[in-house]
Amino acid sequence: MLILEIIIGVFLGFVLGLVPNLHINTIGFLFILVGLLSLYPQNLFFFISVAVSQLVSSFVPSCLFGVPNDQTILTIFPTHKLFLEGKAKLAIFLCMVGCFFGVFFSLLLLPILFLIFNVLGSFSFFIYSAILFVLLMFVFEAKDLKNKLASLSIIVISGALGVLTLKTSYFLKEPLLVCIFGLFAAPFLLIAIFNNPKKVFQKEETPKSSVYFFTSLLGVFSSMFIILIPSFSSAQAGLVVSKIKNNLSSNEYIVLFSSIAISSLIFSFFLAFTFFKSRLGYIVVLRSFDIITLNINWLVFCLVVVISVCLSVLLVLLFIDDFILFVNNSNHRAINIVVFLISVFIIFSISGKSSLIFLLLSMFIGFLPIIFNKRRVILMSYIMIPTLLYYI
Amino acid sequence: MNVVYLRRLVIIVSVISLFLLSTYTYYYSPPSFSVSDFIHTMDSDKYLEKTISLSGTIRDPLVKENHLFFKVCSGATCVLGVIFNYKDFQKQMVFNNQTIKVTGKYTIFNKQKEIIVSRLDYVNT
Structure with missing residues (x-):
């Protein structure tokens, strides 16, 4: 029965992960809507498998369509670069490498996380200093005063949007869902739809790369410190590491960010089972239905996580050629339109009519880096500034 | 590393993990x-x-x-x-x-x- 739970969870998570812009927190909300949590309250490992599998397969829409959620958000920058070079298959493959090795390193480092959490659980000084450091780097890496001011303006504007939507929940349900899409994905989708750029054919040859063990371990290690702080996401861990170790290649960045994403998820479950701390909305939902309890069998948990990652990576690798064939043979403009409409539909379904204003606002802000020729990554101040203000 | 190698590695790891899990659940006695x-x-x-x-x-x-x-x-x-x-x-x-x-x-x-x-x-x- 347990193995059946895992297999069903993996398949369900795999399918849900292929839907662009669908975050695991939204899936938790959907599970409440359909009553799945009430029907199967004791099937904890099914819900763990869904979460793991959904994360692994969500790298596919991130790589192919440039539509991330806040767990996969940093991967879209190097993966989009590879997509434009016709190497989307390599990008997906590298995400799978990062997930596969990331899961082993994160399980091995669980005892260290336990010790660190007991010692440093509330030691936030160095972490918010790191955020401030990254924000200042965004400003000062620009060459002249005009560019510095442009970067600063974008940081302040997107930060203000973050404070408005994340710190106060009066206006909007699921603000991350709306604004991450609006800031990062929608502008590029719209440009692709209206400009109809020259189709980039993705190479179908078997990708090959180095294993990047150390990069994966670095990602897991950084995630371990970031997970200690409430409201920090894997995206922030990736940003801090990328600034500290900034001579990484695109391939290494992809492995780094995917390792961070998978290890953040595993560490979130670990903190929930050990210290009853929730770092993800999905885990809050599982706890509210008493699915997560303090008595977990750790051996079974580790084996379930490993099996879930292996099966989902296998599924992605099995269908990777089909994904590439689909992208190559289909009308990119039509795909972009469908992806855009699906994402907007999901946003309206979850967040309601009030999300339209915030979607439009975040889209306008998302165009600013394009207009001023800045890197999209500075829009991450949307999450970073509210987090920083929380600790000051 | 390429796709074929990663696929083989993943299959081996998942088979071993499934075997371990099956063995554990078979011999597990509830309280x-x-x-x-x-x-x-x-x-x-x-x-x-x-x-x-x-x-x-x-x-x-x-x-x-x-x-x-x-x-x-x-x-x-x-x-x-x-x-x-x-x-x-x-x-x-x-x-x-x-x-x-x-x-x-x-x-x-x-x-x-x-x-x-x-x-x-x-x-x-």
Whole structure:
């Protein structure tokens, strides 16, 4: 029965992960809507498998369509670069490498996380200093005063949007869902739809790369410190590491960010089972239905996580050629339109009519880096500034 | 590393993990108590919605619409047991004053605590 739970969870998570812009927190909300949590309250490992599998397969829409959620958000920058070079298959493959090795390193480092959490659980000084450091780097890496001011303006504007939507929940349900899409994905989708750029054919040859063990371990290690702080996401861990170790290649960045994403998820479950701390909305939902309890069998948990990652990576690798064939043979403009409409539909379904204003606002802000020729990554101040203000 | 190598590695790891998990679940024994210890001594609410084993004496077996209801007792302390869509051999095991070990999910139904039995074992007295 347990193995059946895992297999069903993996398949369900795999399918849900292929839907662009669908975050695991939204899936938790959907599970409440359909009553799945009430029907199967004791099937904890099914819900763990869904979460793991959904994360692994969500790298596919991130790589192919440039539509991330806040767990996969940093991967879209190097993966989009590879997509434009016709190497989307390599990008997906590298995400799978990062997930596969990331899961082993994160399980091995669980005892260290336990010790660190007991010692440093509330030691936030160095972490918010790191955020401030990254924000200042965004400003000062620009060459002249005009560019510095442009970067600063974008940081302040997107930060203000973050404070408005994340710190106060009066206006909007699921603000991350709306604004991450609006800031990062929608502008590029719209440009692709209206400009109809020259189709980039993705190479179908078997990708090959180095294993990047150390990069994966670095990602897991950084995630371990970031997970200690409430409201920090894997995206922030990736940003801090990328600034500290900034001579990484695109391939290494992809492995780094995917390792961070998978290890953040595993560490979130670990903190929930050990210290009853929730770092993800999905885990809050599982706890509210008493699915997560303090008595977990750790051996079974580790084996379930490993099996879930292996099966989902296998599924992605099995269908990777089909994904590439689909992208190559289909009308990119039509795909972009469908992806855009699906994402907007999901946003309206979850967040309601009030999300339209915030979607439009975040889209306008998302165009600013394009207009001023800045890197999209500075829009991450949307999450970073509210987090920083929380600790000051 | 390429796709083929990663695929092989993933298959090997998943087969090994599945084997380990199957072996563990096959040999796993749920916590086992006598009924009186479980109700009076243990924090029995901790085991709600979990699989446990309880040993005791059968009382008041009753068949109703293909389901078998009975009590598992230790002295005056009893827990209700139910087997849905019972099999013949299970009915033969469940009779008055038979000492038995029941394994199943401990749950609450209609504000009454009961065990949904998945397995019956004789206990040597």
